[in-house]
Amino acid sequence: MGARKLNPLIVALDVATGDQALDLVKRINAPDMFVKVGMQLFYAEGPELVQKLRERGINVFVDLKLHDIPNTVKGAAQSLAKLGVSMLTVHCAGGRAMLEAVQEGVEAGSSAAERPLIVGVTQLTSTSEQILNEEIGIPGTVEKAVLHYAILAQSSGMDGVVCAAKEVPLIKSTCGTSFITVTPGIRPFGCDNHDQARVATPRDALRIGSDFLVVGRAIIQAEDPVAAYHNIIKEMNEVN
Numbered sequence: 001m002g003a004r005k006l007n008p009l010i011v012a013l014d015v016a017t018g019d020q021a022l023d024l025v026k027r028i029n030a031p032d033m034f035v036k037v038g039m040q041l042f043y044a045e046g047p048e049l050v051q052k053l054r055e056r057g058i059n060v061f062v063d064l065k066l067h068d069i070p071n072t073v074k075g076a077a078q079s080l081a082k083l084g085v086s087m088l089t090v091h092c093a094g095g096r097a098m099l100e101a102v103q104e105g106v107e108a109g110s111s112a113a114e115r116p117l118i119v120g121v122t123q124l125t126s127t128s129e130q131i132l133n134e135e136i137g138i139p140g141t142v143e144k145a146v147l148h149y150a151i152l153a154q155s156s157g158m159d160g161v162v163c164a165a166k167e168v169p170l171i172k173s174t175c176g177t178s179f180i181t182v183t184p185g186i187r188p189f190g191c192d193n194h195d196q197a198r199v200a201t202p203r204d205a206l207r208i209g210s211d212f213l214v215v216g217r218a219i220i221q222a223e224d225p226v227a228a229y230h231n232i233i234k235e236m237n238e239v240n
């Protein structure tokens with residue numbers, strides 16, 4: 001599946017029920033909508049919701065951040081690939097054999113034409129340097145740790161990584177421009193950062209080369225989610 005066919009704005013449907021998710025999608029009503037179904041919604045509604053979104057012509061990123069032994073993630077990836085999703089996530093921290101197993105699972109679960117993009121989570125955008133060093137136990141800067149995982153992900157056959165926008169230039173200059181970067185932690189000017197440590201505005205994220213911007217609360221918890229979605233699209237269009 002080519003990244004160019006997909007909308008660069010991914011709406012994180014971090015809501016409790018399928019009805020809420022479908023209502024949001026209906027209200028926003030963008031023709032090429034790309035949404036993320038994460039743990040909260042997938043654990044509540046399962047594959048049926050993904051099917052309902054697909055039936056409405058919506059591209060789906062299933063973000064379950066796989067992280068287990070290679071055999072288990074291979075099976076999980078195969079099951080997800082069968083759902084016809086456009087993108088899925090795996091934690092780079094699982095290592096090469098696990099990342100390669102995800103790829104095998106995806107290939108077993110989908111045809112080459114429908115193969116979802118596989119992106120490796122480097123360091124969560126809620127992770128600061130202090131958390132990385134003192135709690136996770138990885139010394140050095142966040143940038144260094146993120147780049148290490150990006151290189152591992154690329155050499156293990158991943159299509160790209162999830163990282164913070166400010167790490168994109170370093171990743172692109174090392175892994176090449178076609179290696180995909182998916183960046184959460186997006187906050188339009190003036191929005192609360194919530195639990196995110198490494199944030200960027202839509203404009204800055206796109207300017208520095210991010211391929212996909214993941215936006216949750218700034219849209220779904222906005223007073224007017226439809227206006228919030230279109231304002232971000234407008235801000236992104238002004239960059240091109």
Ligand SMILES: O=C(O)c1cc(=O)[nH]c(=O)n1[C@@H]1O[C@H](COP(=O)(O)O)[C@@H](O)[C@H]1O
Binds near residue numbers: 012036038125217
């Ligand atoms: O894999 C992700 O999508 C992800 C990785 C990461 O490092 N940070 C991160 O925030 N996310 C997801 O991106 C979304 C961000 O949501 P907001 O902070 O509400 O925009 C959530 O659904 C997170 O699960």
